[in-house]
Amino acid sequence: MCVRVISGEDVASLLDLPDLLEVVASALRSQGRGAVERPDRPHYPIGAGLAADGKPPGTGLVMPAYIHGNRFTVTKLATVHEDNPDRGLPTVQAQLLLQEAATGTPVALMAGEDVTNARTGCIGGLAARHLAHEPVTLGVVGAGAQARWQARAIAAATDLDTVRVYSPSGSRAACASDLRETGIDARAVDSARAAVADADVVVTATTAREPVFPADALAAGTVVVAIGAYTAEMQELAPGAFERAPRAFADVPAAVAETGDALAAGLDADDFEALSTVLEGEPGREGPAEILVVCSVGTAVLDAAAAEHLFERAEGQAVGTVVDL
Numbered sequence: 377m378c379v380r381v382i383s384g385e386d387v388a389s390l391l392d393l394p395d396l397l398e399v400v401a402s403a404l405r406s407q408g409r410g411a412v413e414r415p416d417r418p419h420y421p422i423g424a425g426l427a428a429d430g431k432p433p434g435t436g437l438v439m440p441a442y443i444h445g446n447r448f449t450v451t452k453l454a455t456v457h458e459d460n461p462d463r464g465l466p467t468v469q470a471q472l473l474l475q476e477a478a479t480g481t482p483v484a485l486m487a488g489e490d491v492t493n494a495r496t497g498c499i500g501g502l503a504a505r506h507l508a509h510e511p512v513t514l515g516v517v518g519a520g521a522q523a524r525w526q527a528r529a530i531a532a533a534t535d536l537d538t539v540r541v542y543s544p545s546g547s548r549a550a551c552a553s554d555l556r557e558t559g560i561d562a563r564a565v566d567s568a569r570a571a572v573a574d575a576d577v578v579v580t581a582t583t584a585r586e587p588v589f590p591a592d593a594l595a596a597g598t599v600v601v602a603i604g605a606y607t608a609e610m611q612e613l614a615p616g617a618f619e620r621a622p623r624a625f626a627d628v629p630a631a632v633a634e635t636g637d638a639l640a641a642g643l644d645a646d647d648f649e650a651l652s653t654v655l656e657g658e659p660g661r662e663g664p665a666e667i668l669v670v671c672s673v674g675t676a677v678l679d680a681a682a683a684e685h686l687f688e689r690a691e692g693q694a695v696g697t698v699v700d701l
Contacts (some may be wrong), residue, residue, distance in 0.1 A: 377481065377482065377701045378483075378698050378699070378700055378701070379482050379483060379485060379698070379699055379700075380483065380484045380485060380687070380690060380691070380696040380697070380698050381383055381483060381484070381485050381486075381696055381697045381698075381699055382485070382487065382686070382687070382690050382695065382696040383487050383696070383697075384487035384488040384489060384490060384580070384698050386487070386690065386695050387486065387487050387490045387491060387686060388490055388509070389432060389695065390686045390689045390690060390693070390695060391490060391494055392643050393436075393494065393497070393498070393501070393528060393532035394528055394532050394533075395685070396494055396495065396498055396682060396685065397498050397501050397529065397532060397533055398476075399598065399681050399682060399685045400430070400495055400499070400502065400678055400681065400682065401421075401498075401502055401506045401566065401655050402499040402681065403677050403678050403681035403682075404445060404502075404627065404651060404652045404655055404677075404678070405652050405655050405656060405678070406443050406444065406677070406681075407650075407652060407675065407677045408431075408508060408626075408652025408653065408655075408656065409652075411443065411444040411445075412441060412442065412443050412444065412595065412677050413440075413441065413442040413444075413449075413632070414440075414441050414675060414676055414677050415440055415441075416442075417437055417438060417439045417676065418438050419436065419437045419438075420435070420436050421434070421436075422434045422435065422436045422444050422455065425668050433457055433459060433562075434455050434456060434457040434458075435455065435456045435457075436453075436454070436455050436532035437452075437453075437454040437455070437456070437585050437589060438451065438452075438453060438454075439451065439453075439470050439676035439679060440452075440479060440676060441453040441675070441679060441680040442627075442680060443677060443680055443681060445597045445682075446477060446681075446684055447476065447478075447684060448474045448475060448477055448479060448483065448680070448684050448687070449474075449475050449477050449680070449681060450472055450473065450475075450478075450612065450676070450680035450683045450684065451472070451473045451475075451661055452469040452471070452472050452473075452488055452492075452676055452679045453470065453472075453473070453488075454468060454469065454471075454488065454492075455468070455470075456468050457469075459607070467490075468489065468492070468496065469489065470487075470488030470489055470491075470492055471485060471486065471487060471488050471490060472484075472486040472488045472679060473681045474683055474684065474687055475487055475608050476545065479510060481682060481686070482701065484563055484683075484687050484690075484696070486686065486687065487681055487699075488679070491682050491686065492674075492681060493521055493522060493525045494525060494529070494682065495678040495679060495681075495682045496522060496525065496526075496603060496672065496674060496678075497522070497525030497528060497529035497530075497598075497629060498529050498533075498678075499525050499529075499601070499603060499670070499672045500526040500529055500530050500577075500579050500603065500670075501526075501529030501532055501533035502533060502602045502644070502651070502655065502671060503535070503577075503600070503601050503625070503651065503670040504530045504533055504534045504576075504577045504599060505533040505534055505628045506535065506655065506660050507597065507599045507625075507654065507668050507670070508576050508577045509576045509597055509658040509660060509664065510534050510535045510576070511534075511535040511536065511576075512530060512534045512535065512536045512537060512538075512576045512577050513531035513537050513538050513575050513576050513577075513578070514527060514530055514538070514539045514540070514572075514575060514576070514577045514578075514579065515542075515571035515572045515575035515577070515578045516539060516540070516541045516542070516551075516571060516578075516579045516581065517542050517553035517568050517572070517578070517579070517580045517581070517582060517589055517612075518543055518545070518546040518579070518580060518582040518588075518604065519541055519542075519543035519545065519548045519550070519564075519580075520547070520551075520581065522550060522581040522603065522604075523543075523579070523581045524539065524554055525578045526556060526581055526601070526603065527539050527541075527555050527560060527562065527579075528555075528558060528560070529578060531558075531559075531560050531668045534537055536560065537683070538554070538560065538561045538562070538563075538589040539547050539555060539560055539561065539562035539571065540562075540564075540565045540571045540575070541555070541563070541564050541565065541571065542560060542564070542566070542567060542568050542570065542571035543567050543582075545689065548565070549564045551563040551564070554700060568588055568589035568590075568593070568623035569589065569590060569593045570588060571589070572589045572593040572594060572595055572598075573595065574595045574608075575595065575598055576597065576599065577598070577599045577600075577601060577673050577700045578594065578597060578598055578599070578600045578601070579601045579602075579603065580600070580601070580602045580603065580604055580612040581603055581604050582604040582612055583604060583610065584604060584611060584612050585609055585610055585611055585616035585636070586603070586611055587611060587612065587613060587617075588612050588613075588663055589614075589617030590614065590616075591613075591614045591615075591617040591619070591620060592616065594617065596664075596665040596666075597664050597665050597666065597667065597669065598667050598668075598701065599667075599668045599669075599670065600613065600617060600621070600631070600667070600668070600669045600670065601670045602637060602669065602670070602671045602672070603671075603672045605635045605636050605637045605671075605673075606631075606635060606673040607634075607636065607653075608634055608635065608636055608639055609636055610635060610636045610637075610699075611635075611636030611638045611640055612637060613641070613669070613671075614640075615639075615640050615641040615642070617667075617669060618637075618641040618643060618669060619641075620667045621666070621667045621668055621669045621693060622662075622664070622666055622667075622668075622669065623649060623660075623668055623669075624647060624649070624660070624668070624669040624670075624673070625646050625648060625649050625650070625653075625654065625660075625668070625669070625670045626648035626651060626670070626671045626672070626673075627648070627649055627650075627651050627671075627673065627674070628649065628671045628673055628674075628675050628676055629645045629649070630645045631673045631675075632648055632671045632672075632673055633645040633647075633648065635671070635673060636644040637671060638671070647673065651667070651672075656696060674686075
């Protein structure tokens with residue numbers, strides 16, 4: 377039994393955001409049509425008994441998914457350790473296991489960090505392509521890896537003019553510099569209001585537990601893409617942002633309704649439209665002045681689609697190391 381091991385370096389060599397945008401769009405349409413299997417993802421504390429204070433240092437997650445008709449079923453194994461940056465390690469680490477859907481035979485083990493980052497970035501790219509005015513002035517609140525991927529995906533999906541980056545830490549300057557190295561016109565600014573003001577698209581990519589910008593800073597016609605809050609305790613958007621938006625979209629409405637953003641605004645799943653409806657050709661906005669909100673918590677369906685796409689590229693280019701189990 378041979379398995380192709382695809383490293384993080386291999387994944388980086390295979391990734392092409394314009395291609396991946398179409399893969400993610402197709403996967404979201406399949407999800408919207410119900411043509412996927414996406415079981416609830418279990419998450420559990422790990423490392424209990426290892427630390428002196430008795431607190432588990434991390435969380436484990438298992439995220440399986442299958443898209444009807446695809447060659448492979450994919451399971452993502454992920455861990456989240458908040459203190460890992462102090463150890464020189466990523467906060468989130470992930471691997472993807474691909475198995476033949478017809479037989480269950482394992483075929484690949486793939487590094488998952490860049491797959492997760494890229495497919496999440498594509499949510500912002502697709503939202504901007506289908507909902508925003510162009511050319512795009514982008515305001516980003518947050519300056520980590522996902523801030524960079526969101527900007528790169530929006531650049532791949534739209535006519536991106538400029539990017540303004542804000543984070544309360546000094547990392548905003550480094551983020552803007554990294555984006556400039558990829559050919560994106562980006563600069564750091566000194567406040568969230570400065571990042572958001574007059575932006576066509578605003579992305580929030582933080583781990584915040586309270587709103588990261590004032591709702592009155594949004595200009596008419598702005599598309600807000602919130603991708604940081606994925607638990608009830610996390611919140612990036614003030615309720616006023618939803619009050620100013622006649623429509624709100626979500627990658628997974630039922631899951632988004634359980635986040636701090638939705639709970640603070642008193643919204644439930646029925647208040648969010650599936651982003652897939654826009655990708656199916658439904659109109660996303662009714663007028664140029666509408667403010668629109670798009671919330672994402674992530675879905676393993678996108679991991680499955682991205683992993684299959686990258687595996688097929690790896691096969692075709694003989695990328696990775698084949699080992700015998």
